[in-house]
Amino acid sequence: MNRARQPLKIVPLTADHDTPASAPSGSATQRIVDSITTAIAERRLMPGTKLSEQKIGDIFKVSRTVVRQAFNQLSRDRLVVLEPARGAFVATPTAEEANDVFEVRAILETAVTKQLCATITDAQVKQLREHLELERAAVNNAEVPGRTRLLGDFHLVLAQMLGNQVLVQMLSELLTRSSLIALMRQSSQSAEESLDEHVAIVDAFEKRDVKAAVRLVSKHLANVQHNLHLDPQRVDLADILHH
Missing domain, CATH: 1.10.10.10 (Winged helix-like DNA-binding domain superfamily/Winged helix DNA-binding domain)
Known part of the structure; x- marks a missing residue:
């Protein structure tokens, strides 16, 4: 039986300047x-x-x-x-580390997909559809931070549906390292491709087609890894941490 869903580790960025100086x-x-x-x-x-x-x-x-x-x-x-x-x-991260991270993600997410596809409920499929709509809105509005977070959160939502918080934490850390490895903001085209791939994955879940779901997740991760690029842009910490 699935346990109640817990908050995702990756949350909207906040920087509270009003925290009292006496706070721990x-x-x-x-x-x-x-x-x-x-x-x-x-x-x-x-x-x-x-x-x-x-x-x-x-x-x-x-x-x-x-x-x-x-x-x-x-x-x-x-x-x-x-x-x-x-x-x-x-x-x-080095190229070798990048390959290692995606290799571990593939192992974990394949296991998640197999288990979830066998137990997913109609309510959970509906929850995934709702998440896809949030992704679509962010992609259409070109909200780079929002779409990046939502596209990553999709994978965490799948893990959370199994109710295993250790798994969620491990995957959350891997997703953050994947974002670091990516080295640049996702392009609109690759974001749209990821969204389309997420839709296909949810379609497979809705049909309870384990074989198709595993194949689509594996292909999706391979595409994400393939689309990594280098962006040596300069940044302003004050702007980033207060975004």
């Missing part, structure tokens, strides 16, 4: 971690970007010690690299 440092640390993670997930914060302790401290109105704590957490998640005497940088 852990809360401030998590706000920084969540903001940077979301900016990476939405492909607004690019690999190799220098993360200034002082500037981020000013943005969130916290001490550099709190910022350092956030960097350490992000480093453990492999989203940030800490270099002695140089500071913190958004990680720049």
Whole structure:
């Protein structure tokens, strides 16, 4: 029996400047971690970007010690690299790491697809259709951060329907690293292609066609990996973290 759906890890970015100065440092640390993670997930914060302790401290109105704590957490998640005497940088995954991440995603998402296709309810199919409409609206409106988040969330929704939160957490982390590996915002054309592929996947779920669903998910992940590009654009941290 499916358990109640829990909130997705990747959430809309917020930066609350009204947090009292007396708030626990852990809360401030998590706000920084969540903001940077979301900016990476939405492909607004690019690999190799220098993360200034002082500037981020000013943005969130916290001490550099709190910022350092956030960097350490992000480093453990492999989203940030800490270099002695140089500071913190958004990680720049190698091609080998990119292949490894997508290989693990394929293994996990194939397993999710097989299990979910055998147990999916009409109500869950309806939920997926509703999510597709949100994706379509974001793609049509060219909302890059919104469409990137929603296209990624589609995969998390599938995992959440199984009710396994460990699986959801693992996949969420992989999706964030996939966004980092992508190195650039998704083009309108590739976003539309992803949406079309999601529609085909949901069609297979609705028919309870396990073989077709697995084939379509595998093809979709291969296409996403194939469409990775390089974008060495410069960024402004204050604009990104307050987007």
